[in-house]
Amino acid sequence: MSGSVRIWVLHGPNLNLLGQREPQIYGAVTLQELDALLTQRAQDRGVELHILQSNHEGVLIDALHEGGQGAADAIVLNAGGLTHTSVCLRDAVVASGLPVIEVHLSNVAAREEFRHVSLLAPVVVGQVIGFGADSYLLGLDAAISTVRKQSH
Ligand code: DQA
Numbered sequence: 001m002s003g004s005v006r007i008w009v010l011h012g013p014n015l016n017l018l019g020q021r022e023p024q025i026y027g028a029v030t031l032q033e034l035d036a037l038l039t040q041r042a043q044d045r046g047v048e049l050h051i052l053q054s055n056h057e058g059v060l061i062d063a064l065h066e067g068g069q070g071a072a073d074a075i076v077l078n079a080g081g082l083t084h085t086s087v088c089l090r091d092a093v094v095a096s097g098l099p100v101i102e103v104h105l106s107n108v109a110a111r112e113e114f115r116h117v118s119l120l121a122p123v124v125v126g127q128v129i130g131f132g133a134d135s136y137l138l139g140l141d142a143a144i145s146t147v148r149k150q151s152h
Contacts, residue, residue: 004048005147007140008072009038010063011053012080018105026105027132034133041137045144057082061092068096074143075100076136083108083118090119099146103139104129 011031014021019030029037035051042049050072054060060079067075077100082089093100100123107130108115121127125146128135 004046005144006048006050006071006073007042007076007143007147008063008067008074009035009049009051009076009136009140010060011051011078012060012082013055013057014080015078016053016055025111029133034136037133038136038140041140045141047144049140057086057089061088064089064092064096064098064100068098072098073147074098076103076139076143077101077120077124078103078105078136079120083120084114085119087119090123093120093123099143099150100124101139101142101146102127102129103135105132105135106130 016031018026018034019028031053038051039049052063060082064075075096075098077093079086079089083102102118102120102124108118109129118127126142128139128142131138
């Protein structure tokens with residue numbers, strides 16, 4: 001592969017409220033602090049990072065399309081509640097043709113039943129769930145190693 005690995009991190013609905021929203025479930029780290037941790041990890045790993053948060057499904061879909069048109073090599077996606085409901089987002093993951101790593105701060109399998117279903121799970125490379133902010137850092141490492149394996 002020429003140039004450095006380009007990873008996009010997409011945060012879905014309500015994740016702008018991290019740190020204030022149900023901290024007993026999602027932790028005290030704010031989105032800004034999480035993004036700073038991700039940026040530092042990306043620098044340490046020598047990869048390019050682009051981060052987007054949106055409360056709007058269509059914006060996330062557009063980002064998946066854009067990433068898939070050659071702008072990104074892999075995506076780390078926390079789709080928030082859309083994980084459990086959005087056929088459109090799942091279709092966009094497939095359409096992107098990119099390796100996507102699904103991440104969740106909380107252990108969705110240990111929560112309400114409606115959170116046990118992920119429409120994304122069958123079309124992503126894998127999931128990292130339940131480790132708080134570390135889910136994203138582990139997801140970033142998984143995305144990097146997926147891309148590096150592909151390019152060999
Ligand atoms: C979440 C889990 C979802 O069920 C929830 O709707 C969220 C956050 C998580 O990161 O744990 O918004 O994706």
